[in-house]
Amino acid sequence: MPVKEKGATTRTAEVLVVGGGIIGLAIARQLAVRGVKVMLLERTHVGSGASRAAAGMLAAQVETEEDGPFFDLQIESRRLWQEWAEIIPEESGIGFGYRKEGIFRIAETPQEAEQLQDRLEWQKRKGLGGEWLDAQKLRSLVLGLSDSVCGALYVPDDHQIDAAQAVQALRRSACLHGVQVVEGTPVVALLSEGSRVYGVQTSDGAMTADRVVLAGGMSVPALMAPLGGELPLEPVRGTVCALYPEEPWEKRTLFGTGWYLTPKEDGRLIVGTTEEAGAKTDAVPAESLVKILERAGKLVPKIKRFPFHSAWSGIRTRTPDALPVLGPVPGFEGLYVATGHFRNGILLAPVSGEVIAHWILGQRPPVASAHFLPERLLKGASKLDA
Numbered sequence: 001m002p003v004k005e006k007g008a009t010t011r012t013a014e015v016l017v018v019g020g021g022i023i024g025l026a027i028a029r030q031l032a033v034r035g036v037k038v039m040l041l042e043r044t045h046v047g048s049g050a051s052r053a054a055a056g057m058l059a060a061q062v063e064t065e066e067d068g069p070f071f072d073l074q075i076e077s078r079r080l081w082q083e084w085a086e087i088i089p090e091e092s093g094i095g096f097g098y099r100k101e102g103i104f105r106i107a108e109t110p111q112e113a114e115q116l117q118d119r120l121e122w123q124k125r126k127g128l129g130g131e132w133l134d135a136q137k138l139r140s141l142v143l144g145l146s147d148s149v150c151g152a153l154y155v156p157d158d159h160q161i162d163a164a165q166a167v168q169a170l171r172r173s174a175c176l177h178g179v180q181v182v183e184g185t186p187v188v189a190l191l192s193e194g195s196r197v198y199g200v201q202t203s204d205g206a207m208t209a210d211r212v213v214l215a216g217g218m219s220v221p222a223l224m225a226p227l228g229g230e231l232p233l234e235p236v237r238g239t240v241c242a243l244y245p246e247e248p249w250e251k252r253t254l255f256g257t258g259w260y261l262t263p264k265e266d267g268r269l270i271v272g273t274t275e276e277a278g279a280k281t282d283a284v285p286a287e288s289l290v291k292i293l294e295r296a297g298k299l300v301p302k303i304k305r306f307p308f309h310s311a312w313s314g315i316r317t318r319t320p321d322a323l324p325v326l327g328p329v330p331g332f333e334g335l336y337v338a339t340g341h342f343r344n345g346i347l348l349a350p351v352s353g354e355v356i357a358h359w360i361l362g363q364r365p366p367v368a369s370a371h372f373l374p375e376r377l378l379k380g381a382s383k384l385d386a
Contacts, residue, residue, distance in 0.1 A: 019216030026353030047167035053314025080350030097162035237279030
C-alpha cells in the first residue's frame with residue numbers, strides 16, 4: 001500500500017540517500033561532484049554500522065577465486081581508490097592511512113598452493129601483477145610463520161586503508177561538495193504514489209525528492225516490503241580484534257583461509273574475521289574471538305603472545321548469490337538500491353558511487369553492471385500497489 005506523508009513535508013533535495021555508511025557516502029559524493037543536490041539521512045551517526053568494523057583491505061585479487069564481472073568491478077574500484085587517495089585527503093584534510101605494501105595470500109595446504117598459482121596465471125593474463133613465493137622464500141620475508149605454510153601469492157597492488165578514517169574523510173569531502181548530512185533521523189517508510197517513489201517518511205516528518213537511494217544495509221528489505229518488493233538479504237556478523245605487537249611487525253597484510261592479519265599505522269594489528277550468518281546484533285561473542293585467534297595463531301604462532309587491545313563486530317549484508325545489489329528497482333520509479341556488499345563494502349565503495357550516479361543521471365555505468373541489478377533477486381516488484 002502507498003505510504004502517505006505524516007507531519008511536515010519538505011522537498012529536501014534532488015536525491016535522498018538513506019544510509020550513512022561508506023556506500024551511502026560514496027554515492028552522495030559522486031552525485032554531488034556532478035552538481036546534484038543530495039541529502040544523506042543516517043539513523044544514528046555516520047559510519048556506525050559495518051563500515052566502522054571493517055579491516056580496510058582493498059583485496060581485489062587475493063580474495064577473488066575466478067574471473068568475471070564481479071572481479072572486474074573490484075579491480076575498477078581498487079583503481080578508483082588510488083584516485084581517491086590523492087584527492088580526498090587533500091579536499092578533506094583527513095588522511096585515511098592508505099598503504100601500498102601489498103598483501104600475501106597464504107597457502108596452508110599443497111592443494112591451496114596449486115589453486116593460488118592458477119589464480120595468479122589468469123590474473124596475469126588480464127595484465128595484473130603478482131608473484132608466487134614458495135615456502136622457503138616466504139619465510140625469509142615474513143618472520144615467525146609456522147613451518148606448515150606452503151607458500152603465498154603476493155599481490156603488490158592490493159592495498160589497505162583505515163576504514164573509520166576513510167568514512168570521516170569521505171563525509172567531509174561530500175559536505176564540501178554540497179551534500180547535506182542529517183544524522184539521528186531514522187527513515188521509517190518510503191513515500192509512493194502509483195508506481196513512483198518520491199520521498200521518505202522519517203521520525204521528524206516527510207522528505208521528498210526526485211530520486212531515493214537505499215544504501216542502509218539490512219534496513220533496505222524492511223523499507224521495500226510495504227511497497228510489495230521482497231529483497232532477500234542475510235545478516236552476517238564479522239568479529240575482529242586488535243593486538244599490539246611487542247616487536248617490529250611485517251608491514252604487509254597476511255591473508256589466509258578464514259583469517260587475516262592487517263597492520264595499521266597506529267601500531268595495531270587487526271585480526272579477523274568470522275562469518276556468523278543470521279546474527280541479530282553486533283555484540284562480540286567470546287567464542288568468535290577464540291576462533292579467529294586460533295586460526296591466525298596456527299599459522300603465525302607468535303601473535304598469541306601479543307597484548308590484546310580491543311574487539312568489535314559489524315553486521316554485513318549478503319545476497320543469495322553473494323554479489324552486491326546496485327541499480328534502479330524495476331516497478332519502483334525513482335528508487336535505487338545499493339546494498340549486499342558483504343565482505344567487500346570498503347573496496348567497492350568508489351565504484352558503487354559511480355554506478356549509482358551514472359544510473360541516476362541516465363548515463364552508462366563505467367563497468368558492466370547488469371549482473372548486479374536488483375531485478376535478479378527482487379520478488380514481487382510488479383505488485384507495487386498503485
